[in-house]
Amino acid sequence: MVVYVEGVGMTKIDRHYDFSLKDLAAKAAFNAIDQAGGTDGIDYLIFSSSLASLQDSQLDSASYLALSLGLKGVRALNVEAGEASGLAAISVAKSLLESHQADKVLVVGAEKLNEFVSSKVYKQLQMLYDGDTKSFYNIGFAGEAALLMRLYMDTYNVDRETMSYWPALMHSNAKENPYAMLNFAIKPDKVAKSQILADPITLLDSYPLGDGAAAVILSNKDVAKSPIAKISAIESSTGYGSIELSDDPLQFDSLSDAYRRISNIADVSNIDFIEIHDSFTITAMIILETLGLANRGKAAELVSTGYFSPGGKGPAANLSGGLKARGHPLGATGVYQIVESSLQVSGKFPGIKLSNAKKGLVVSLNGLGSSAYVALVEEV
Amino acid sequence: MSMDLSISRFWRKKEIIYKLNGAKCKSCGKVHYPPKNACPYCGSRDLEYIELPRKGKLISYTTIYAIPEGARSQSPIYFGLIDLGITKITAELTDITDPSILKKDMEVEATLRKTQEDRDAGLIYYVLKFRPVLVQK
Numbered sequence: 001m002v003v004y005v006e007g008v009g010m011t012k013i014d015r016h017y018d019f020s021l022k023d024l025a026a027k028a029a030f031n032a033i034d035q036a037g038g039t040d041g042i043d044y045l046i047f048s049s050s051l052a053s054l055q056d057s058q059l060d061s062a063s064y065l066a067l068s069l070g071l072k073g074v075r076a077l078n079v080e081a082g083e084a085s086g087l088a089a090i091s092v093a094k095s096l097l098e099s100h101q102a103d104k105v106l107v108v109g110a111e112k113l114n115e116f117v118s119s120k121v122y123k124q125l126q127m128l129y130d131g132d133t134k135s136f137y138n139i140g141f142a143g144e145a146a147l148l149m150r151l152y153m154d155t156y157n158v159d160r161e162t163m164s165y166w167p168a169l170m171h172s173n174a175k176e177n178p179y180a181m182l183n184f185a186i187k188p189d190k191v192a193k194s195q196i197l198a199d200p201i202t203l204l205d206s207y208p209l210g211d212g213a214a215a216v217i218l219s220n221k222d223v224a225k226s227p228i229a230k231i232s233a234i235e236s237s238t239g240y241g242s243i244e245l246s247d248d249p250l251q252f253d254s255l256s257d258a259y260r261r262i263s264n265i266a267d268v269s270n271i272d273f274i275e276i277h278d279s280f281t282i283t284a285m286i287i288l289e290t291l292g293l294a295n296r297g298k299a300a301e302l303v304s305t306g307y308f309s310p311g312g313k314g315p316a317a318n319l320s321g322g323l324k325a326r327g328h329p330l331g332a333t334g335v336y337q338i339v340e341s342s343l344q345v346s347g348k349f350p351g352i353k354l355s356n357a358k359k360g361l362v363v364s365l366n367g368l369g370s371s372a373y374v375a376l377v378e379e380v
Numbered sequence: 381m382s383m384d385l386s387i388s389r390f391w392r393k394k395e396i397i398y399k400l401n402g403a404k405c406k407s408c409g410k411v412h413y414p415p416k417n418a419c420p421y422c423g424s425r426d427l428e429y430i431e432l433p434r435k436g437k438l439i440s441y442t443t444i445y446a447i448p449e450g451a452r453s454q455s456p457i458y459f460g461l462i463d464l465g466i467t468k469i470t471a472e473l474t475d476i477t478d479p480s481i482l483k484k485d486m487e488v489e490a491t492l493r494k495t496q497e498d499r500d501a502g503l504i505y506y507v508l509k510f511r512p513v514l515v516q517k
Contacts, residue, residue: 117449119447119448119449119452122446122447122448123449123450126448133413133414133470134470136390136505136507137471137495137507138444138447138448138450138451138454138457138472139457139472140444140446140447140457141446142444142446143442143444143457143459144459146442146444146459147440147441147442147459147460147461147470148440150440150442151439151440151461154440154484196445197444198444198446199442199443199444200442201442243440243461243468243470244461244467244469245412245468
């Protein structure tokens with residue numbers, strides 16, 4: 001079943017020292033609410049955040065957010081699925097609408113990653129990975145992805161330089177997006193020369209620690225008045241999420257399952273653009289290959305030839321600038337992706353606009369694929 | 381540690397952390413580490429605990445500079461994906477005098493090392509890390 005996007009809002013991703021988590025959430029939510037014609041009829045607030053309890057020292061944050069937004073009395077739920085929280089929240093909202101538990105749902109994703117020093121945040125981000133295997137070590141947030149990147153480059157004989165075209169493309173797209181945290185261009189050769197986080201991953205292979213919020217009002221066909229886009233399908237799956245458990249770590253098993261499931265219920269061919277979870281350059285390459293948009297070991301080369309660039313032969317990838325350059329406020333990211341894709345299919349995206357964009361695919365993961373979500377956003 | 385230090389958590393995991401106990405599935409035969417409540421490959425609950433080999437070969441490795449709080453004095457941290465033959469594990473690498481010695485297929489072996497200290501309680505937490513196997517000349 002299809003649900004409609006009636007209002008959207010987002011803040012620029014930045015180090016918002018002067019705004020609290022609730023302030024950011026309110027900016028995005030009020031925008032979405034006002035665009036959708038006010039608070040009347042909102043049955044549910046779904047709040048997506050993964051570190052709110054730690055960064056904001058608050059439990060039951062959805063309920064306190066409801067109060068702060070002037071929505072006391074609304075039904076409210078927190079959804080947490082690590083980095084995939086945003087699309088998980090959209091998925092829960094869609095289920096509520098489909099089952100007629102609700103006719104109108106406000107989904108807000110908000111995250112602050114700048115309340116504490118970065119070494120504390122690295123420790124919090126390590127919780128995205130399997131605590132059974134990783135928690136006794138001091139590997140931070142980039143250690144496991146670094147093992148995967150080296151394995152990929154060794155297995156397929158891909159060099160560092162070729163991998164660097166992805167961050168450059170993301171910055172080039174983000175440059176046009178006023179909501180992006182890093183809206184400036186970089187040349188590919190800058191990537192290898194930037195600070196090493198976990199060899200071979202450098203600072204420019206990774207996402208900036210940013211604060212931000214995004215919101216959408218979703219509704220059923222019965223109540224939708226002037227929707228800007230529709231979410232035709234959303235699917236998910238769970239996976240190993242650890243490279244040592246998988247026999248084939250160079251594909252994300254959860255994403256492969258989720259993609260197969262969405263292909264069974266919707267037409268995901270002839271996609272005009274994709275918004276994917278490029279937490280690291282390597283994550284982007286493996287997502288492109290798992291979706292079959294590039295052959296195994298060939299994603300980086302395709303990126304370097306401009307295949308995924310605006311106007312390229314393939315679907316345009318991350319016109320927002322992606323996690324890499326738009327930014328990745330964890331629990332909010334999936335909601336940003338939905339907002340950006342909805343604006344893209346309605347011709348209102350404030351960054352690079354594709355002419356005649358009708359269909360976009362949104363992909364979100366936690367970690368290295370403990371969970372994966374895929375959503376299809378289409379023009380109304 | 382990404383999680384806060386906990387005496388009971390370390391005590392509970394002692395067989396896993398110090399004896400390198402993995403689980404072998406009696407149904408599909410695959411081995412995984414550390415033991416989950418059911419086999420991650422076939423879902424069977426019929427698991428037996430086995431001690432894993434303490435020597436293996438590096439499949440992949442990294443030198444980490446983005447170090448989490450509580451371990452910054454140990455920077456850089458080396459971390460590897462290790463093939464133990466019957467299964468693969470990820471573990472911190474230690475006794476690396478120079479990162480350029482890290483190579484694919486390098487032989488490594490388990491050894492007991494400190495991972496963190498609890499400053500307030502004065503407790504020191506140990507884990508198994510892997511070090512290069514010295515080649516006999």
